[in-house]
Amino acid sequence: MFQCVFSSSVLQPLSTSCLFKHLFYHSATPASQKQPEPIYSKKTEIQRQTVQAHSIKLFIFSALQVARQLLLQQQQQQQQQQQQQQVSGLKSPKRNDKQPALQVPVSVAMMTPQVITPQQMQQILQQQVLSPQQLQVLLQQQQALMLQQQLQEFYKKQQEQLQLQLLQQQHAGKQPKEQQQVATQQLAFQQQLLQMQQLQQQHLLSLQRQGLLTIQPGQPALPLQPLPQGMIPTELQQLWKEVTSAHSAEETTGNNHSSLDLTTTCVSSSAPSKTSLIMNPHASTNGQLSVHTPKRESMSHEEHPHSHPLYGHGVCKWPGCEAVCEDFPSFLKHLNSEHALDDRSTAQCRVQMQVVQQLELQLAKDKERLQAMMTHLHVKSTEPKAAPQPLNLVSSVTLSKSASEASPQSLPHTPTTPTAPLTPVTQGPSVITTTSMHTVGPIRRRYSDKYNVPISSADIAQNQEFYKNAEVRPPFTYASLIRQAILESPEKQLTLNEIYNWFTRMFAYFRRNAATWKNAVRHNLSLHKCFVRVENVKGAVWTVDEVEFQKRRPQKISGNPSLIKNMQSSHAYCTPLNAALQASMAENSIPLYTTASMGNPTLGNLASAIREELNGAMEHTNSNESDSSPGRSPMQPVHPVHVKEEPLDPEEAEGPLSLVTTANHSPDFDHDRDYEDEAVNEDIE
DNA sequence: AAATGACTAAACATCT
DNA sequence: TAGATGTTTAGTCATT
Numbered sequence: 001m002f003q004c005v006f007s008s009s010v011l012q013p014l015s016t017s018c019l020f021k022h023l024f025y026h027s028a029t030p031a032s033q034k035q036p037e038p039i040y041s042k043k044t045e046i047q048r049q050t051v052q053a054h055s056i057k058l059f060i061f062s063a064l065q066v067a068r069q070l071l072l073q074q075q076q077q078q079q080q081q082q083q084q085q086q087v088s089g090l091k092s093p094k095r096n097d098k099q100p101a102l103q104v105p106v107s108v109a110m111m112t113p114q115v116i117t118p119q120q121m122q123q124i125l126q127q128q129v130l131s132p133q134q135l136q137v138l139l140q141q142q143q144a145l146m147l148q149q150q151l152q153e154f155y156k157k158q159q160e161q162l163q164l165q166l167l168q169q170q171h172a173g174k175q176p177k178e179q180q181q182v183a184t185q186q187l188a189f190q191q192q193l194l195q196m197q198q199l200q201q202q203h204l205l206s207l208q209r210q211g212l213l214t215i216q217p218g219q220p221a222l223p224l225q226p227l228p229q230g231m232i233p234t235e236l237q238q239l240w241k242e243v244t245s246a247h248s249a250e251e252t253t254g255n256n257h258s259s260l261d262l263t264t265t266c267v268s269s270s271a272p273s274k275t276s277l278i279m280n281p282h283a284s285t286n287g288q289l290s291v292h293t294p295k296r297e298s299m300s301h302e303e304h305p306h307s308h309p310l311y312g313h314g315v316c317k318w319p320g321c322e323a324v325c326e327d328f329p330s331f332l333k334h335l336n337s338e339h340a341l342d343d344r345s346t347a348q349c350r351v352q353m354q355v356v357q358q359l360e361l362q363l364a365k366d367k368e369r370l371q372a373m374m375t376h377l378h379v380k381s382t383e384p385k386a387a388p389q390p391l392n393l394v395s396s397v398t399l400s401k402s403a404s405e406a407s408p409q410s411l412p413h414t415p416t417t418p419t420a421p422l423t424p425v426t427q428g429p430s431v432i433t434t435t436s437m438h439t440v441g442p443i444r445r446r447y448s449d450k451y452n453v454p455i456s457s458a459d460i461a462q463n464q465e466f467y468k469n470a471e472v473r474p475p476f477t478y479a480s481l482i483r484q485a486i487l488e489s490p491e492k493q494l495t496l497n498e499i500y501n502w503f504t505r506m507f508a509y510f511r512r513n514a515a516t517w518k519n520a521v522r523h524n525l526s527l528h529k530c531f532v533r534v535e536n537v538k539g540a541v542w543t544v545d546e547v548e549f550q551k552r553r554p555q556k557i558s559g560n561p562s563l564i565k566n567m568q569s570s571h572a573y574c575t576p577l578n579a580a581l582q583a584s585m586a587e588n589s590i591p592l593y594t595t596a597s598m599g600n601p602t603l604g605n606l607a608s609a610i611r612e613e614l615n616g617a618m619e620h621t622n623s624n625e626s627d628s629s630p631g632r633s634p635m636q637p638v639h640p641v642h643v644k645e646e647p648l649d650p651e652e653a654e655g656p657l658s659l660v661t662t663a664n665h666s667p668d669f670d671h672d673r674d675y676e677d678e679a680v681n682e683d684i685e
Numbered sequence: 686a687a688a689t690g691a692c693t694a695a696a697c698a699t700c701t
Numbered sequence: 702t703a704g705a706t707g708t709t710t711a712g713t714c715a716t717t
Contacts, residue, residue, distance in 0.1 A: 477691065496706065520692065526708050533707080539701090540706085 310335065319352055473509045478517075478524040479549075482531065486544045493534060493541040496522065 310316060311331045316323040318339050325331035339345050467474055474481070485502035486494050494502070500518060503510040510517055525531045525542055530549035533540050 479691085516693070519694075522707065523693085523709090524691090525706095 310339075319348055467507050467509070468505075469508050471508045471512065474507050478520050479528055479530070482521060482524055482542075483544045483549060486531075486542060491541075493543045495536075495539060495541050496525070499525075499542065 308328070308331070310318050311325065311328065314324060314326060316325055316331060316334055316338075318335070321338065323334055323338065325334050339348075466472070476484075481503065482499055485499050485506075486492060488502070489498070499521060500514075503517065503521070525533070528548070530545045530551075532543045532545050534543055
């Protein structure tokens with residue numbers, strides 16, 4: 001453990017990596033810059049750049065000093081050991097076993113950075129306290145320090161110039177030429193910084209390799225950047241806005257090939273083996289998430305001609321850029337000109353790092369939540385059954401009464417808003433998180449996403465559970481749902497009340513706002529010819545006229561390649577569907593219009609469900625990136641408040657329920673219908 | 686731009 | 702008479 005003795009810092013015991021982190025904090029907020037976030041403040045651009053350069057330099061400087069101190073410390077220890085050995089060990093060797101809390105005089109070193117003099121070096125050599133490797137490291141370190149001193153001088157000069165220029169600006173307005181000159185100087189300075197960073201990186205690596213510097217694996221090693229505590233997405237957004245606005249405002253032209261090296265250096269110096277996720281928030285429409293390793297970054301772009309993580313679909317994916325580049329060379333040109341190593345790029349990198357960190361944090365949280373939910377639901381749903389949870393709807397439908405009743409309690413909901421945006425596992429986290437990063441409003445997901453994501457049978461069961469317990473509106477029309485309910489019944493007929501019960505049992509969403517959706521159900525029953533009312537002994541039941549139902553939306557899906565794809569992907573998790581049926585569907589593109597006559601209720605239901613799903617898929621593949629609508633769900637949000645009044649609602653209308661799963665019902669399904677108590681259902685039988 | 690589908694709301698009628 | 706059930710109309714929104 002170390003203690004930071006940075007001039008303005010309270011002494012804190014720190015581990016090695018923490019010390020680095022801490023130092024970086026200091027470097028980012030030096031004593032001379034007391035403003036909380038000086039880099040992104042609305043000061044003049046030059047000031048901003050100065051501060052930033054200062055921060056970077058200080059960080060490198062601090063890291064160097066730490067390394068140096070470590071080395072010296074080791075040196076001292078070895079000297080002590082030697083002395084102890086010579087004095088024949090008057091004291092117990094405890095001190096060697098247990099390392100004392102090292103106090104690194106960083107502040108002293110930083111105030112007076114010194115290169116070891118030749119005499120000192122000679123002394124070291126004479127004493128032979130260091131192994132050849134350590135000596136080599138020391139030499140490298142000395143080189144770095146010398147370079148650093150040069151840099152510092154240069155930096156001082158530059159700062160003087162900047163201050164001068166600021167004064168001039170205050171008095172005589174702006175002078176673009178001088179600005180350019182300063183910018184050029186800054187660029188040169190940054191290049192030097194870069195060299196320093198690389199050197200430093202090598203240095204640290206070698207130190208680490210030789211065991212002089214240990215970064216504990218469990219700990220987050222060197223932080224990618226100083227992340228202010230409690231940084232929330234909105235702050236990040238604000239930060240992002242500021243940076244990107246600076247981007248649009250200024251038109252700096254640099255020419256540095258290694259625009260990403262800063263990121264790389266930070267990442268790799270902290271944890272060489274660690275991969276960092278660089279995600280472009282503006283590429284959220286694709287939900288693209290590119291894994292970006294330091295190694296890859298260190299390669300030249302030419303080695304991977306058309307697989308640059310910052311290039312895709314003819315667009316530069318540098319955050320906030322989206323410039324159209326016709327081909328890869330032009331992209332490279334653009335990258336080098338627009339995203340060269342300058343302060344803006346650096347700032348953007350830092351923001352991006354923060355974004356990634358936040359996303360990772362968020363992902364971890366959501367994963368945890370999901371795990372808890374699944375564990376909870378699994379326990380509940382398997383309570384009545386000893387067998388492992390089946391993968392089809394049977395598991396859900398045949399849930400015992402206790403399980404069904406327990407499930408709504410498992411998800412206590414607020415009266416007005418749905419539960420927190422629950423994320424079914426079938427959806428990549430990137431979709432949600434990215435959109436939430438740059439849209440303030442509701443997150444919209446296209447259904448095409450849902451259908452294109454390959455999901456497993458387990459996911460289906462989870463979706464089913466998801467809709468059963470989460471108040472998320474199922475993306476199906478009332479008509480489809482009613483039909484589904486009726487077809488699932490053994491007699492293919494249900495009373496209105498039974499239909500209600502089915503709704504409430506199958507979808508948590510319909511456990512609220514009964515007046516609204518019940519009215520809608522009745523309305524649909526009356527409106528659509530496909531629903532036929534049949535007088536019974538004890539009232540009336542509703543049946544489905546399949547022919548009429550299929551007349552409803554004729555040929556809507558024919559001839560669309562994506563449909564076939566979707567169909568096939570659907571088939572992937574429709575185990576009961578036989579191959580002939582699949583072939584027929586794929587061939588005719590009019591799936592299962594005759595399934596009602598097939599006699600097999602399971603297949604019939606399944607097929608119809610698939611058809612519904614496919615229709616849904618069709619409807620949504622065309623609605624590309626409509627942020628103001630739920631991707632045109634076949635079923636608009638059913639909520640006590642109107643959509644127009646509650647723009648957040650459509651969000652909950654989306655989610656991946658595959659009704660396919662519901663088709664695989666068990667015969668005793670209708671005996672288990674008393675979700676809401678009143679079981680008039682036995683009447684039919 | 687018009688047609689269509691889907692949803693919501695509401696009024697009204699009938700039945701239990 | 703109240704509530705459930707069933708029918709119809711109107712308005713809105715999104716998609717085709």
